[in-house]
Amino acid sequence: MTAPVSPLQAAPEADQPLLKIEGLCKSFFGVEVLHKVGFSLKAGRVLGLVGENGSGKSTTMNIIGGVHQKDAGQIQFDGVDYKPKGPRDAARQGIAFIHQELNLFRNLSIAENLFITEFPKLVPGLPFIDRAAARKRAAELLAAVDLDLSPSTLVNKLSQGERQLVEIAKALGAKAKVIIFDEPTTSLTTRETERLFDIINRLRAQGIAIIYISHILDDVMRICDDIVVLRDGHVVGSALKSDMTIERMISLMVGRSIDQLFPPRDYSAPKGEPVLEVSGVTQRGTVKDITFTVRAGEVLGISGLMGAGRSELARILFGIDPYSSGEIKVSGVPVVAPTPTVCMDHGMAFLTEDRRVEGLMMEAPIDNNIALSSLQKYAGGLGGFIDHGRLDGDVQKMSASVQISAKDIARTLVKNLSGGNQQKVVIGKWLLREPKIFILDEPTRGIDVGAKNEVYKIINSLAARGACILMISSEIEELVGMCDRIMVMAHGEIRATFDRGGFNREDILRAAMWDGNRSTAA
Amino acid sequence: MTSADATIASKARPLPAWKRLLLSEYLVLILTVVYFAVMMFVVPEIATADTLLDVLSAMMPLLVVAIGQTFVLIVAGIDLSAPSIIAMASVVGASVMTGDAGYANGSGLEVIAGILAFLAVGSVIGLFNGTCVTRFNMPPFIVTLTTMMFFSGAAIWYTTVHTDASSIGNLPRSFIEIGQGRVAGLPLSLAVVLVVAGAAHFILSRTVYGRWLYAVGLNPKAAAVSGVPVRKVIFWAFVISGVCAAISSVLYTGRLETGTPVLGQRILLDVIGAAVIGGVSLFGGKGKILWTIFGVLFLTVIDKSLQLMGLPIASVFAIKGSIILAAAIIDAQRHRLLVSR
Numbered sequence A: 001m002t003a004p005v006s007p008l009q010a011a012p013e014a015d016q017p018l019l020k021i022e023g024l025c026k027s028f029f030g031v032e033v034l035h036k037v038g039f040s041l042k043a044g045r046v047l048g049l050v051g052e053n054g055s056g057k058s059t060t061m062n063i064i065g066g067v068h069q070k071d072a073g074q075i076q077f078d079g080v081d082y083k084p085k086g087p088r089d090a091a092r093q094g095i096a097f098i099h100q101e102l103n104l105f106r107n108l109s110i111a112e113n114l115f116i117t118e119f120p121k122l123v124p125g126l127p128f129i130d131r132a133a134a135r136k137r138a139a140e141l142l143a144a145v146d147l148d149l150s151p152s153t154l155v156n157k158l159s160q161g162e163r164q165l166v167e168i169a170k171a172l173g174a175k176a177k178v179i180i181f182d183e184p185t186t187s188l189t190t191r192e193t194e195r196l197f198d199i200i201n202r203l204r205a206q207g208i209a210i211i212y213i214s215h216i217l218d219d220v221m222r223i224c225d226d227i228v229v230l231r232d233g234h235v236v237g238s239a240l241k242s243d244m245t246i247e248r249m250i251s252l253m254v255g256r257s258i259d260q261l262f263p264p265r266d267y268s269a270p271k272g273e274p275v276l277e278v279s280g281v282t283q284r285g286t287v288k289d290i291t292f293t294v295r296a297g298e299v300l301g302i303s304g305l306m307g308a309g310r311s312e313l314a315r316i317l318f319g320i321d322p323y324s325s326g327e328i329k330v331s332g333v334p335v336v337a338p339t340p341t342v343c344m345d346h347g348m349a350f351l352t353e354d355r356r357v358e359g360l361m362m363e364a365p366i367d368n369n370i371a372l373s374s375l376q377k378y379a380g381g382l383g384g385f386i387d388h389g390r391l392d393g394d395v396q397k398m399s400a401s402v403q404i405s406a407k408d409i410a411r412t413l414v415k416n417l418s419g420g421n422q423q424k425v426v427i428g429k430w431l432l433r434e435p436k437i438f439i440l441d442e443p444t445r446g447i448d449v450g451a452k453n454e455v456y457k458i459i460n461s462l463a464a465r466g467a468c469i470l471m472i473s474s475e476i477e478e479l480v481g482m483c484d485r486i487m488v489m490a491h492g493e494i495r496a497t498f499d500r501g502g503f504n505r506e507d508i509l510r511a512a513m514w515d516g517n518r519s520t521a522a
Numbered sequence B: 001m002t003s004a005d006a007t008i009a010s011k012a013r014p015l016p017a018w019k020r021l022l023l024s025e026y027l028v029l030i031l032t033v034v035y036f037a038v039m040m041f042v043v044p045e046i047a048t049a050d051t052l053l054d055v056l057s058a059m060m061p062l063l064v065v066a067i068g069q070t071f072v073l074i075v076a077g078i079d080l081s082a083p084s085i086i087a088m089a090s091v092v093g094a095s096v097m098t099g100d101a102g103y104a105n106g107s108g109l110e111v112i113a114g115i116l117a118f119l120a121v122g123s124v125i126g127l128f129n130g131t132c133v134t135r136f137n138m139p140p141f142i143v144t145l146t147t148m149m150f151f152s153g154a155a156i157w158y159t160t161v162h163t164d165a166s167s168i169g170n171l172p173r174s175f176i177e178i179g180q181g182r183v184a185g186l187p188l189s190l191a192v193v194l195v196v197a198g199a200a201h202f203i204l205s206r207t208v209y210g211r212w213l214y215a216v217g218l219n220p221k222a223a224a225v226s227g228v229p230v231r232k233v234i235f236w237a238f239v240i241s242g243v244c245a246a247i248s249s250v251l252y253t254g255r256l257e258t259g260t261p262v263l264g265q266r267i268l269l270d271v272i273g274a275a276v277i278g279g280v281s282l283f284g285g286k287g288k289i290l291w292t293i294f295g296v297l298f299l300t301v302i303d304k305s306l307q308l309m310g311l312p313i314a315s316v317f318a319i320k321g322s323i324i325l326a327a328a329i330i331d332a333q334r335h336r337l338l339v340s341r
Helices: A057-064 A087-093 A108-113 A131-144 A158-171 A190-205 A217-223 A246-254 A309-317 A340-345 A355-359 A366-378 A386-399 A419-431 A451-465 A476-482 A506-512 B003-012 B017-023 B027-042 B048-072 B080-097 B108-136 B140-162 B174-182 B187-207 B208-218 B218-226 B232-255 B268-278 B290-309 B313-340
Strands: A017-030 A032-042 A046-050 A072-077 A095-098 A179-180 A209-213 A226-231 A234-241 A275-284 A289-294 A299-304 A326-332 A346-351 A437-441 A470-472 A483-492 A493-499
Touching: A017 A057, A032 A057, A032 A209, A032 A226, A032 A234, A046 A057, A046 A217, A057 A095, A057 A179, A087 A095, A095 A158, A108 A131, A108 A158, A108 B290, A131 A158, A158 A190, A190 A209, A190 A217, A209 B140, A217 B108, A226 A246, A234 A246, A246 A451, A275 A309, A275 A470, A275 B140, A289 A346, A289 A470, A289 A493, A289 B313, A299 A309, A299 A476, A299 A506, A309 A346, A309 A437, A309 A470, A340 A346, A346 A419, A355 A419, A355 B080, A355 B208, A355 B218, A366 A419, A366 B208, A386 A419, A437 A451, A451 A470, A476 A506, A476 B048, A483 A506, A493 A506, B017 B027, B017 B313, B027 B290, B027 B313, B048 B080, B048 B187, B048 B208, B048 B232, B048 B290, B080 B108, B080 B140, B080 B232, B080 B268, B108 B140, B108 B174, B108 B232, B174 B187, B174 B232, B187 B232, B187 B290, B208 B218, B208 B232, B218 B232, B268 B290, B268 B313, B290 B313
Parallel strands: A046 A209, A046 A226, A095 A179, A179 A209, A299 A470, A299 A483, A346 A437, A437 A470
Antiparallel strands: A017 A032, A017 A072, A226 A234, A275 A289, A275 A326, A483 A493
């Protein structure tokens, strides 16, 4: 089903906005984060709200969702003045907010989650739950979102995508007129994303208004009718989807025109010797017969759906997880009994998928994080005393060269940095070891466009210096923009490999969706 | 507005003096001094040279255990077995040295053999704790709780095998000197503690192992991916804690002139309390030897002052408990201030 540009229904009030925001202002601690933000949303339309991190998207939505109170401005909802006292009040008035981190009780069943605030009662006013009614109503709501599961299933048994559908069902159960989605697709597989879009289209057809916040501009172009771009708390662009392009969104978001998101690199430059050679690597249940070679100066992309075995392969290559057969060679030397330490000694570096969990010491300052992997290089003599003078100097230089913006790297804790700066800290940590192989798992996840561009530049300069780079990404655009070759994985196997020049978004997606039993809308 | 901007903005505003005081590393030391000053009016004897020396010798063995505990706390572990290591080492060491048919008695090397026995007991129990935690992935709390129970009992059993009395006495004079002796008016044990504290400080602040300890405490997964041998780091922290408890046992045993199976029974909460009051985090990743020293000093001064006031033991416990609670509240406020900054 393709997105209709105009709503299907012809209700008399169709031209009246359902939600109208004018001159919305908000400051925190004297710093203005929203400046006269205004836009309107009609019933049966999807409004895409885009902007870099810190542009004011979340604050705007938090005001609409009743989490924060506005300082100035007007919000009209359904023709009347709207001033929610809190999130519950907002929900009661018909605004549902589906957060990026879902708010479900994982130890409870679907039905219990759906009715957690208002269970159907046996006798009105008495605290006895009408279980039969709850089950019936839950089944109806699940059917409305195409979730074919028993209402008594525990939420912790559900996938991320299924949990999101439960949240949507919850919103429907609360008779929401406006549903706000905050980054709904970041942790979904491609197939789950397709299903979500089907549901969103259906909600739209039912006359529900939707606000869709996302960094993934492709998705915004696909699903939204209207697009509002925020930058530094100002609305800098507001247009129909048909009048908007991805390039224009990006240039509005960053406030300067960038010809290309992906910085150019000389792709025709001859590649060097094979550095990373993987042959027949297999581990039951995760990857099967993986064979490929990456040469010095080459960027090899790995595409695939979530669960295709990409991250699992990366973890095997870096010695975190075991493999049962096959061989990994670095510059012709087999990697024996791999552990992270052994792989690092072979010159590998690994940027993990989730930098908060596996990449950084969030409570430590920047310099300690950058130094962590290289300490032994700076320690000598008996007892391993660290040469702090040399270490601090090199860490300082590294921090400057990857352009981490912080006043004092010895005092600023990593948790206080933006996502982009955090990622640069992880990159700096590895660069300090001067590795020759980089395994990058989703290197630009959750960071804003400006920071993405800087990360791309770092990757290009590494390749130009002869490093070999293995780059895993769920954004096909990113791989197409950055790689010399793209390898596509599905169900733990390599399904196809494309050379630059032969890149084709649809072919890549088709290879990734190799499955055999279910065709998916493109 | 990015959070980096926020940090810069708040740094530009100077904090009020009381907040700076609250955030100071020396807060606990300052509190100790203030407490001491107030106590001088209540029990003037506290300010005499004798009392101060008493405080100093009393805090020495406690400090050594607390230093060992700091290592384990930094990797987000806990070592509840420290008191039982003290007791076990005490009776084993004493059984080697005692003039009443000790194993090494009359060999001329009885003191050296005895001290080696202390250290051996500490390292073996530490090794055991470390192995259980790192090889069998058991929680440190359970492992050290059970070793504590086991060795508390074993120490008593060991004593009954060697003597009819409740402790093993008749220890060599030169050994007792380690716990009681004075050099130029200062306790000899101070020299031992200075060496231990100095070594611990250097390990934590200057060596690769020290940096690894903090990394493991802050985020073991990230540490592992960054090439830190996480298991080894945790393992050695428990061994260090065991050895420190053994050294402390040497000092305690020397002071009491006898190997006692109930030695150190009541110090567990003092040890952990002192470290935490000093600012070492129970959640790992945060701690300094200097902080632990301040914490131990604070507790010892309180102990001594309450003793001097001649209060019954029950009230001493109650008052000490309230003071530790007050310190914990201040610490929590201070943490909140740090976070909101």
